[in-house]
Amino acid sequence: MSADAMKPIKEGKVREIYDNGDSLIMVATDRISCFDVILKNTISKKGTVLTQMSKFWFDYTSDILPNHMISTDTDDMPEFFRQDKFKGNSMKCRKLTMLPIECIVRGYITGSGWASYQKNGTVCGITLPEGLKESDKLPEPIYTPSTKAEIGDHDENISFERSVEVLEREFPGKGRIYAEQLRDYTIALYKKCADYALTKGIIIADTKFEFGLDEEGNVVLGDEMLTPDSSRFWPADGYEPGHGQPSFDKQFARDWLKNNEGKHDWELPQEIADKTIEKYLECYERLTGSPLE
Numbered sequence: 001m002s003a004d005a006m007k008p009i010k011e012g013k014v015r016e017i018y019d020n021g022d023s024l025i026m027v028a029t030d031r032i033s034c035f036d037v038i039l040k041n042t043i044s045k046k047g048t049v050l051t052q053m054s055k056f057w058f059d060y061t062s063d064i065l066p067n068h069m070i071s072t073d074t075d076d077m078p079e080f081f082r083q084d085k086f087k088g089n090s091m092k093c094r095k096l097t098m099l100p101i102e103c104i105v106r107g108y109i110t111g112s113g114w115a116s117y118q119k120n121g122t123v124c125g126i127t128l129p130e131g132l133k134e135s136d137k138l139p140e141p142i143y144t145p146s147t148k149a150e151i152g153d154h155d156e157n158i159s160f161e162r163s164v165e166v167l168e169r170e171f172p173g174k175g176r177i178y179a180e181q182l183r184d185y186t187i188a189l190y191k192k193c194a195d196y197a198l199t200k201g202i203i204i205a206d207t208k209f210e211f212g213l214d215e216e217g218n219v220v221l222g223d224e225m226l227t228p229d230s231s232r233f234w235p236a237d238g239y240e241p242g243h244g245q246p247s248f249d250k251q252f253a254r255d256w257l258k259n260n261e262g263k264h265d266w267e268l269p270q271e272i273a274d275k276t277i278e279k280y281l282e283c284y285e286r287l288t289g290s291p292l293e
Contacts, residue, residue: 065220107203252276
């Protein structure tokens with residue numbers, strides 16, 4: 001098969017998706033997006049970290065619910081994907097009808113959640129205890145869904161009841177059923193994985209999941225899972241509420257952009273790009289117990 005024989009049917013901020021007949025091939029590129037903008041840099045090995053970390057978590061949580069992963073071995077894919085540029089960063093997946101909700105779970109108060117709490121003591125309509133400090137652990141993880149945005153747009157945080165309405169529009173009579181399943185699966189996945197990560201010295205402050213439906217209408221976990229692109233990972237050693245925490249994720253790149261607003265034209269200095277992938281690789285090795293192959 002020639003190198004130009006296959007074209008992506010969809011390109012996201014980071015991923016490219018190819019139609020493989022009865023399955024999809026999802027390729028995680030080395031692109032990086034911050035604040036919903038694709039940066040001019042690429043981050044070497046980033047796509048492989050995202051794919052292999054997702055594989056690790058999909059395997060680890062398969063007892064909670066099925067996921068869309070079939071294989072990350074390019075020998076199981078068409079010949080086109082046996083090029084070096086696809087090895088390690090490609091995943092053959094089941095086709096799903098994706099649900100139009102980003103399923104966000106927060107175990108600690110930080111980021112936009114902290115900003116909202118400072119204003120009115122709530123996060124996505126959920127009232128939290130008084131007196132919380134930035135980066136505090138919440139009494140229980142909270143589910144704060146959002147809508148999915150197109151490239152260049154921002155996701156919109158919504159209440160649980162609003163998520164019911166969004167799902168009901170697409171799946172009449174099943175909106176609340178699916179909304180409750182998404183909430184319950186999101187919390188269950190987070191709790192299991194956050195407990196595991198703590199044994200490896202990493203706090204999962206928050207993360208987001210995406211789900212779809214199989215042909216029988218069952219909820220299936222899709223997209224990526226608990227990567228440094230979709231999560232906030234903090235080192236447990238030195239964790240101290242009351243301020244922002246150092247991180248193993250792209251918050252490092254976000255912080256540099258924010259601190260240099262108006263000066264960067266959406267491009268990171270090479271040393272910041274290099275430090276970003278160092279953090280991704282350290283996180284991967286800590287969580288999986290193995291260096292990236």
